[in-house]
Amino acid sequence: MRPALPTETPIRSASDPAAIEDAAAILDAGGCVAVPTETVYGLACDATRGDAVAGVYEAKGRPRFNPLIAHVDGLDRAQRLVDLPKAALELADAAWPGPLTLVATRRANTAVSDLAAAGLETLAVRWPRSDALTQLVKRLDRPLAAPSANRSGAVSPTTAHHVKDSLNGRIHLILDAGPCPVGVESTILSFIDPDRPTLLRPGGLSREEIEAVIGAVTNPVAQPTAPTAPGQLSSHYAPAAQVRLNAEAPHVGEAYLAFGSHTGSGAEHCFNLSNSGDLTEAAARLFTGLRALDGKAETIAVAPIPDTGLGEAINDRLRRASAIR
Ligand code: TXA
Ligand code: MG
Numbered sequence: 001m002r003p004a005l006p007t008e009t010p011i012r013s014a015s016d017p018a019a020i021e022d023a024a025a026i027l028d029a030g031g032c033v034a035v036p037t038e039t040v041y042g043l044a045c046d047a048t049r050g051d052a053v054a055g056v057y058e059a060k061g062r063p064r065f066n067p068l069i070a071h072v073d074g075l076d077r078a079q080r081l082v083d084l085p086k087a088a089l090e091l092a093d094a095a096w097p098g099p100l101t102l103v104a105t106r107r108a109n110t111a112v113s114d115l116a117a118a119g120l121e122t123l124a125v126r127w128p129r130s131d132a133l134t135q136l137v138k139r140l141d142r143p144l145a146a147p148s149a150n151r152s153g154a155v156s157p158t159t160a161h162h163v164k165d166s167l168n169g170r171i172h173l174i175l176d177a178g179p180c181p182v183g184v185e186s187t188i189l190s191f192i193d194p195d196r197p198t199l200l201r202p203g204g205l206s207r208e209e210i211e212a213v214i215g216a217v218t219n220p221v222a223q224p225t226a227p228t229a230p231g232q233l234s235s236h237y238a239p240a241a242q243v244r245l246n247a248e249a250p251h252v253g254e255a256y257l258a259f260g261s262h263t264g265s266g267a268e269h270c271f272n273l274s275n276s277g278d279l280t281e282a283a284a285r286l287f288t289g290l291r292a293l294d295g296k297a298e299t300i301a302v303a304p305i306p307d308t309g310l311g312e313a314i315n316d317r318l319r320r321a322s323a324i325r
Contacts, residue, residue, distance in 0.1 A: 242322075
C-alpha cells in the first residue's frame with residue numbers, strides 16, 4: 001500500500017541524513033518526494049512501479065502521454081536501461097552529472113514501468129548533479145522517475161517553497177537544498193537515430209557545449225501532432241498573465257521582465273533576470289522572475305534575450321509561456 005498523504009507536506013533539509021533515510025523509505029513504499037536537482041526540483045518516485053508513477057501523475061494532474069525521465073546514479077545504470085551509441089557515451093562522460101538528458105532505445109526487459117515510459121520503445125535517462133537524488137537512487141538500487149515538481153502546465157519550481165505552493169498535501173515530502181543553480185530544465189538530446197543526435201529540448205547544457213564534444217546536432221524535423229517529445233504542448237510553462245516577447249520597453253501598465261541594459265525603467269513592476277546581461281544568471285532566475293511578476297499586471301513584457309548559449313533554452317521557455325491558451 002502506498003503511504004497516506006499528509007495534510008501538510010513537510011519540508012526537510014536535503015543534507016540531513018535522517019531526511020534522506022525517510023525519503024528512501026517513502027519512495028520504497030511507492031510514495032513521491034520532491035528532490036532538488038541542479039536544474040529544477042523534481043517529483044521523484046520509483047520508476048519501476050506503475051502505482052508509484054500513477055501517484056506522480058495524479059499529484060501533478062499531468063496529461064498521461066508525457067513520458068518521464070529515469071534518473072540514475074551514473075553511466076553504468078543508464079547503460080543497463082538504454083542502448084547508448086558512442087557519441088552519447090562521450091557526451092555523458094563529459095557532461096554527467098549535469099543538466100543533460102539522453103533519449104535512446106530502451107533495452108528489452110528493463111524494469112522501468114510502461115507508465116513511466118508512456119509505452120514508448122525509447123527512454124529518457126539522466127544523471128543529475130544532485131547529491132540527494134544520486135544517494136536515493138543508490139539506496140533504492142532502482143531508477144527514479146522525476147518530472148518537474150509542479151502542477152502540470154505551471155512554471156517549474158526552483159525552490160522548495162515553489163514546490164510547496166503548488167503541491168502541498170499532494171505529495172509526501174519535500175527535500176530542500178536551496179535555490180537550483182541552473183534554473184531551467186535539462187537539455188534533452190535524442191540518439192534514437194545514433195547518427196543524428198537531435199535536440200528535443202534546449203536546456204541547462206547549451207548547444208555549443210554539446211557540439212564542442214560530439215559535433216553538430218540537429219533540430220527535430222517537425223513538431224509532432226501527438227507530443228511524443230518533450231514539453232511539446234505549445235503552452236506549457238505558463239504564468240497566468242499574458243506574455244509579450246522581445247519588448248524593448250514596457251507599455252504603460254505592463255510588468256517587465258528585464259535583461260541587462262533593457263531595464264524597463266518606468267515600469268511599476270520589474271524584475272531584471274541579470275543586470276550584467278549574463279545568460280547563465282538569467283536562466284537561474286527565469287522561473288523566479290515569472291513568478292514574481294505574475295499577478296502584478298495583465299501582461300508581462302519581456303526584454304529581448306540573445307539566442308546563444310543558455311539563451312536558447314530561456315527563449316524556448318518564454319515562447320511557450322507566451323503561447324495563446
Ligand atoms: O531538468 C529536468 O530534466 C527535470 C529534473 C527534475 O530532472 N525534469 C523534467 O522532467 O524536466 P519533465 O517530466 O518535466 O520533462 C521531461 C521531458 C518531457 O517533456 C517528456 O516529453 C520528455 O522529457 N521525454 C521523456 N521521455 C522521452 C522520450 N522517450 N522521448 C522523447 N521525449 C521524452
Ligand atoms: Mg515539467
